[in-house]
Amino acid sequence: MSKSTISRRGVLKGAAGVAAFTGAPYIFSRTAWAEKYCNAPTGNTALFGFNVPQTGSYAEEGLDQLKGYQLAVKHINGEGDGGMLNTMKPRALKGNGILGKKVEYVTGDTQTNTDAARESARRMIERDKVIMVSGCVTSGVAIATQSLCQEKGIIYMAGLTHSNDTTGKDKRRYGFRHFFNAYQSGVAIAPFLAKEYGTDRRAYHLTADYTWGWTQEESIKNATEALGWETVATVRTPLGLGDYSQYLTPVLNSGADVLILNHYGHDMVNSLPQAVQFGLRDRVVNGKNFEIVVPMFSELMAVGAGEAVKGIIGTSNWHWALEDEATKAFTKSYGEEYGAPPSQSSHTGYVQAILYADAVERAGTFYPPEVIKALEGFEFDGMGNGPTLYRAEDHQCFKEVLVVKGNENPTSRFDVLNVIGKTSREEVTYDPNMFGGELGPYEPNQC
Amino acid sequence: MVSSDHTSRISADKRLTRPGLPDRVKLLYSIGPLLILFLGNTMEAFLAQLLNGLDKGGAYALIALGLTLVFGTLGVVNFAHGALFMLGCFCAVTFRYLITIETVTVDPTKLSPWGKPVEVRTPLVQDWLGDFGAFLVDYSVPVSILLAIPVMLAIGVAMERGLIKHFYRRTHAEQILVTFGLAIVLQEIVKSFFGANPIPQPIPGSLRGAADIGSWIGMAPNTLTYPWWRLVYLLFSLAVIGGVFAFLHFTTFGMVVRAGMADRETVGLLGIDIDRRFTIVFGLAAIVAGVAGAMYTPLLPPHYHIGMDFLVLSFVVVVVGGMGSLPGAVLAGFLLGILQSFASMTEVKSLIPGIDQVIIYLIAVVVLLTRPRGLMGRRGVMEN
Numbered sequence: 041m042s043k044s045t046i047s048r049r050g051v052l053k054g055a056a057g058v059a060a061f062t063g064a065p066y067i068f069s070r071t072a073w074a075e076k077y078c079n080a081p082t083g084n085t086a087l088f089g090f091n092v093p094q095t096g097s098y099a100e101e102g103l104d105q106l107k108g109y110q111l112a113v114k115h116i117n118g119e120g121d122g123g124m125l126n127t128m129k130p131r132a133l134k135g136n137g138i139l140g141k142k143v144e145y146v147t148g149d150t151q152t153n154t155d156a157a158r159e160s161a162r163r164m165i166e167r168d169k170v171i172m173v174s175g176c177v178t179s180g181v182a183i184a185t186q187s188l189c190q191e192k193g194i195i196y197m198a199g200l201t202h203s204n205d206t207t208g209k210d211k212r213r214y215g216f217r218h219f220f221n222a223y224q225s226g227v228a229i230a231p232f233l234a235k236e237y238g239t240d241r242r243a244y245h246l247t248a249d250y251t252w253g254w255t256q257e258e259s260i261k262n263a264t265e266a267l268g269w270e271t272v273a274t275v276r277t278p279l280g281l282g283d284y285s286q287y288l289t290p291v292l293n294s295g296a297d298v299l300i301l302n303h304y305g306h307d308m309v310n311s312l313p314q315a316v317q318f319g320l321r322d323r324v325v326n327g328k329n330f331e332i333v334v335p336m337f338s339e340l341m342a343v344g345a346g347e348a349v350k351g352i353i354g355t356s357n358w359h360w361a362l363e364d365e366a367t368k369a370f371t372k373s374y375g376e377e378y379g380a381p382p383s384q385s386s387h388t389g390y391v392q393a394i395l396y397a398d399a400v401e402r403a404g405t406f407y408p409p410e411v412i413k414a415l416e417g418f419e420f421d422g423m424g425n426g427p428t429l430y431r432a433e434d435h436q437c438f439k440e441v442l443v444v445k446g447n448e449n450p451t452s453r454f455d456v457l458n459v460i461g462k463t464s465r466e467e468v469t470y471d472p473n474m475f476g477g478e479l480g481p482y483e484p485n486q487c
Numbered sequence: 488m489v490s491s492d493h494t495s496r497i498s499a500d501k502r503l504t505r506p507g508l509p510d511r512v513k514l515l516y517s518i519g520p521l522l523i524l525f526l527g528n529t530m531e532a533f534l535a536q537l538l539n540g541l542d543k544g545g546a547y548a549l550i551a552l553g554l555t556l557v558f559g560t561l562g563v564v565n566f567a568h569g570a571l572f573m574l575g576c577f578c579a580v581t582f583r584y585l586i587t588i589e590t591v592t593v594d595p596t597k598l599s600p601w602g603k604p605v606e607v608r609t610p611l612v613q614d615w616l617g618d619f620g621a622f623l624v625d626y627s628v629p630v631s632i633l634l635a636i637p638v639m640l641a642i643g644v645a646m647e648r649g650l651i652k653h654f655y656r657r658t659h660a661e662q663i664l665v666t667f668g669l670a671i672v673l674q675e676i677v678k679s680f681f682g683a684n685p686i687p688q689p690i691p692g693s694l695r696g697a698a699d700i701g702s703w704i705g706m707a708p709n710t711l712t713y714p715w716w717r718l719v720y721l722l723f724s725l726a727v728i729g730g731v732f733a734f735l736h737f738t739t740f741g742m743v744v745r746a747g748m749a750d751r752e753t754v755g756l757l758g759i760d761i762d763r764r765f766t767i768v769f770g771l772a773a774i775v776a777g778v779a780g781a782m783y784t785p786l787l788p789p790h791y792h793i794g795m796d797f798l799v800l801s802f803v804v805v806v807v808g809g810m811g812s813l814p815g816a817v818l819a820g821f822l823l824g825i826l827q828s829f830a831s832m833t834e835v836k837s838l839i840p841g842i843d844q845v846i847i848y849l850i851a852v853v854v855l856l857t858r859p860r861g862l863m864g865r866r867g868v869m870e871n
Contacts, residue, residue: 095683273833278844282787282796285717286831286843289539292712293532294833306685310787317690317714319697324709344687344788360600375601452605 089164096152098177098305108386112393123373127366127422132401179203179252186215193484197392207436208475222256226263228441228463239268244296249276309344342456349446409482433472544824545724551804553772559811569798570670575780576789582631643773678791685788809864
């Protein structure tokens with residue numbers, strides 16, 4: 041009889057070795073794609089790219105948006121008072137960065153120019169190796185940047201972009217928009233226009249000549265014509281024009297009794313006071329007081345336009361004077377940091393950075409397709425806009441839309457707009473196929 | 488049977504094709520239908536657009552005046568002229584900044600939305616000078632001209648003595664390069680002090696709103712209105728242009744300068760220091776550009792790049808008017824302003840979409856093709 045050479049210890053060792061060998065792919069499967077996507081974070085940091093206009097027509101909005109991003113990074117990393125991280129529900133972020141990595145950022149200047157924005161975003165992706173790009177104040181820039189990001193396989197969290205095309209015909213799988221759009225502005229503002237100015241009006245549109253202006257003009261025209269208003273003329277004006285006098289003079293004798301300014305940023309800061317200088321608001325036409333409407337409004341524009349903004353109706357994505365706990369927390373946090381209340385531009389930037397970070401935390405990876413899936417259909421609250429949905433079909437956020445009016449009796453230099461109404465999320469929700477477009481594939485390109 | 492319309496059209500055609508008809512009459516026939524189109528709209532719309540054209544034209548002429556003055560006297564193509572306009576704008580900004588320096592006190596009874604006491608700010612000048620201080624704050628833009636004149640004179644003289652004079656005998660291409668470089672340096676300096684964003688300047692309280700011009704000429708109230716400040720700017724432009732022409736035509740200094748423009752060497756041989764006078768002319772051009780900028784600030788909030796925005800426009804005006812011709816610059820300024828204004832009318836834009844954005848350059852092309860020296864250009868200028 042021969043003695044067996046297989047010991048019990050040997051069997052156990054062998055079994056453990058086989059188990060480790062065969063089980064390894066499953067254990068590491070969650071990070072198995074670590075090498076397969078662009079700019080995968082290595083080391084203890086994750087790099088974000090904030091690409092905003094720091095010069096040009098929309099510089100003021102851009103610089104304020106950048107402040108929102110900087111505050112978001114502080115809060116994600118567990119610094120400061122936490123702001124809206126304290127009110128966000130549901131929340132995966134723990135206040136220690138993202139997946140244990142500290143967030144750092146680089147900034148770029150889009151110069152309010154599409155080509156410059158693309159170049160700046162490309163530099164961030166190729167040279168700085170950012171894992172996410174965010175920011176913009178024009179839809180032209182948003183559409184160009186999200187298209188680039190789709191090519192590169194980098195997620196783009198759009199900033200302030202209001203054109204229907206951003207999440208319509210130009211939507212991309214890698215692009216997400218928290219801000220509302222022109223269609224929603226039209227739906228939200230129409231009942232208030234009817235209430236304040238009646239249903240028998242003749243409107244004259246001056247429109248910034250680029251994608252946002254065109255879609256806003258179309259949306260507001262459709263909404264006001266549905267009320268019974270007549271559109272007298274729609275006139276396109278070049279983006280960044282300073283002197284609007286040659287476009288305002290024809291309004292005087294056009295027979296219109298409402299001027300709709302589809303302008304934003306410095307365009308609006310120039311055109312609205314000039315319209316008031318022309319005495320439009322002192323006129324009586326067709327037996328009615330002449331009115332000016334600015335469908336898309338912001339606090340910074342209102343401050344820039346000064347006295348001219350009093351009594352003007354428009355819509356807004358968010359306002360610092362809202363009464364909910366999230367808004368109070370953010371306004372307090374931002375006010376202590378920068379000495380002024382936040383604008384809707386800084387708010388949307390802040391929220392986008394937090395939403396991306398939270399999606400990565402929930403996905404458990406920076407791998408873009410998993411992060412995209414975590415954002416698609418995400419339902420959240422406590423970010424200043426009430427219950428909000430990131431719709432999977434077009435990457436558009438759905439939430440309440442505010443209707444605002446220039447304050448007639450401001451008590452401080454920040455107290456320039458009053459919220460006169462809210463239009464519910466259900467009312468501003470529309471068919472995802474309404475504006476066309478294709479999201480494209482999940483799988484990222486190699487960079 | 489032939490209709491009377493048809494008959495008149497045939498006779499008009501015959502008149503047009505009649506040999507020996509003066510060019511000016513032919514021109515009238517060709518622009519007649521266009522005029523009828525405008526008049527057919529409404530008289531109010533036509534007058535409003537004409538007024539806007541005059542207003543724009545005044546601004547264009549004023550901005551181009553200094554540029555053509557420098558070219559006519561010194562023979563220098565000054566691409567830093569836009570920067571001089573920008574510096575004039577920032578004279579107004581600086582003046583307002585100085586007279587609105589405030590004392591800041593804290594009101595503990597009022598809290599900001601983030602829970603800190605509200606700051607109460609009062610301009611010092613208002614504390615010290617009472618009503619006159621309040622007047623200065625309100626009228627800061629027109630009063631800033633008093634600051635702009637000496638500052639722009641000093642800048643102009645320093646620029647000419649320090650840089651431009653070394654390039655008198657260089658080629659125009661070299662002059663363009665060095666003055667363009669200077670413009671970039673100046674705008675970057677301004678950007679570093681004032682930032683990149685436009686800084687709005689207020690219109691004086693009593694000049695806000697619009698004048699009811701229609702009622703002045705017997706029309707119904709509010710049918711023809713125009714902003715007061717734009718009217719002030721038009722009158723200001725006419726006054727400055729008139730002042731420059733009077734200075735050059737009715738003073739001994741101006742006579743010597745004009746003689747120097749015609750024949751610099753002969754004037755020098757007569758023992759007159761023409762270089763010194765030309766230095767002063769450069770200073771004068773800087774003043775004209777500067778005050779044009781300062782008064783323009785309520786219409787367009789100034790930023791560091793505003794000079795470049797106006798540079799192209801002012802060169803088009805000078806080229807259309809004729810290089811070095813002062814009356815040409817004024818004529819071209821008003822012509823381009825009026826045509827740009829009419830091109831923005833809805834009726835015109837519906838006929839030719841986008842015409843409002845290219846009309847100025849289109850006119851420049853047409854003028855250069857038909858009159859290569861510009862409307863009032865002189866033979867031999869910029870032709871070597």
